[in-house]
Amino acid sequence: MHAKYTPSLIETKAMLHKWLSLISGLFMWCFAAVNFLILHQPLLGVVEIVCGGFNLFCFYHVYRDSVKTWHSVALLLSITTVIFCVFFFADLRAGSVFWLLFLPPLYCLLTSTKSALIYSIAFAIPAAVILFFKSDTDAYIAWRAVTNFLITYFLSYLICYLYQKQYLVRDLSLQKMAFQDPLTGARNRHALKLFFYDFNKAFTKQQQEDTHLLIIDIDFFKRVNDAFGHDVGDAVLAQMTELLHLYADSDVVYRIGGEEFLIVLKEHTAQQALNFAEAIRKHVEDAVFHSKEQEIKVTVSIGVAPLHRDQTFRDFLRAADKNLYSAKHKGRNMVHCDDTSKAH
Numbered sequence: 195m196h197a198k199y200t201p202s203l204i205e206t207k208a209m210l211h212k213w214l215s216l217i218s219g220l221f222m223w224c225f226a227a228v229n230f231l232i233l234h235q236p237l238l239g240v241v242e243i244v245c246g247g248f249n250l251f252c253f254y255h256v257y258r259d260s261v262k263t264w265h266s267v268a269l270l271l272s273i274t275t276v277i278f279c280v281f282f283f284a285d286l287r288a289g290s291v292f293w294l295l296f297l298p299p300l301y302c303l304l305t306s307t308k309s310a311l312i313y314s315i316a317f318a319i320p321a322a323v324i325l326f327f328k329s330d331t332d333a334y335i336a337w338r339a340v341t342n343f344l345i346t347y348f349l350s351y352l353i354c355y356l357y358q359k360q361y362l363v364r365d366l367s368l369q370k371m372a373f374q375d376p377l378t379g380a381r382n383r384h385a386l387k388l389f390f391y392d393f394n395k396a397f398t399k400q401q402q403e404d405t406h407l408l409i410i411d412i413d414f415f416k417r418v419n420d421a422f423g424h425d426v427g428d429a430v431l432a433q434m435t436e437l438l439h440l441y442a443d444s445d446v447v448y449r450i451g452g453e454e455f456l457i458v459l460k461e462h463t464a465q466q467a468l469n470f471a472e473a474i475r476k477h478v479e480d481a482v483f484h485s486k487e488q489e490i491k492v493t494v495s496i497g498v499a500p501l502h503r504d505q506t507f508r509d510f511l512r513a514a515d516k517n518l519y520s521a522k523h524k525g526r527n528m529v530h531c532d533d534t535s536k537a538h
């Protein structure tokens with residue numbers, strides 16, 4: 195479900211899961227007290243005590259940072275169970291049917307819009323059947339009550355669906371603006387900082403050990419600008435990004451400075467990272483960049499550095515820059531990784 199969501203939407207859903215589990219748990223226990231003491235509906239009271247307890251258990255796991263994916267589904271099923279029991283056992287004149295309209299938004303908030311539609315349809319059927327038989331009284335016209343219920347029920351789903359879609363589109367375009375370099379389309383420094391955050395938090399130990407970074411700097415780029423003009427320099431930077439995208443997915447290529455790029459290599463040993471960097475260096479050396487009918491040749495120097503757990507963003511850039519400058523000082527157009535360097 196999370197694959198097509200932006201980090202901010204996932205965060206929003208996690209926040210809703212947290213507060214909904216607490217609020218619904220407390221509400222259910224309050225309603226249980228009313229059912230035991232005032233309405234004399236002990237069966238309903240027991241269901242509310244059990245489900246409310248489960249919701250508070252979900253909240254406890256959020257609090258302990260140990261939420262499992264099934265908690266969200268179990269939470270919405272527990273809320274649905276209570277709403278259905280109240281609707282089934284309570285007198286229709288008390289207005290318990292209104293709680294059913296809360297279900298489609300709840301499903302949208304806690305799951306994906308697709309799952310929400312499946313849940314909404316699945317629970318609309320028993321709800322309509324129960325409502326039909328319960329409203330067969332002088333106070334209601336059964337078939338009209340069911341029709342009105344179904345229309346409002348699915349409209350509430352539709353509004354949440356449209357809102358969530360719109361939220362996602364806006365969030366994606368904001369994310370693009372915030373994390374993408376407009377000139378080259380590569381990811382920018384903000385995106386790299388976010389990667390660092392995930393790296394320390396979400397990567398496994400093995401993934402962390404096998405992550406290497408390549409800092410790629412175009413040699414004597416000032417000369418390109420001076421000889422052909424800034425706009426030609428811009429075109430070279432854009433074509434350099436395209437070339438790097440041939441080697442690596444677009445979500446691991448970053449432009450971190452004027453003519454400085456960075457590639458994150460996951461699942462690569464030091465030797466594999468070095469070979470990868472060498473292949474890029476050779477490709478750039480052989481490539482011809484074009485702009486305004488000019489043919490431009492450039493080379494790159496590449497520093498390769500392993501990424502260590504808990505290294506700060508600044509420390510890492512300093513370490514990788516050291517490797518890059520070693521490559522520059524040894525004559526440029528070369529790859530350097532710690533003490534191992536390859537010159538050409």
Ligand SMILES: Nc1nc2c(ncn2[C@@H]2O[C@H](COP(=O)(O)OP(=O)(O)OP(=O)(O)O)[C@@H](O)[C@H]2O)c(=O)[nH]1
Pocket residue numbers: 377411412413414415416417419423424425426427428431451452453522526
């Ligand atoms: N066209 C263009 N040039 C840029 C951009 N950002 C930085 N530059 C230029 O990149 C050049 C970088 O120059 P230097 O830092 O001296 O490095 P260099 O000439 O590449 O030399 P070495 O890195 O030492 O090999 C400067 O001339 C900047 O103006 C940009 O977005 N577009």
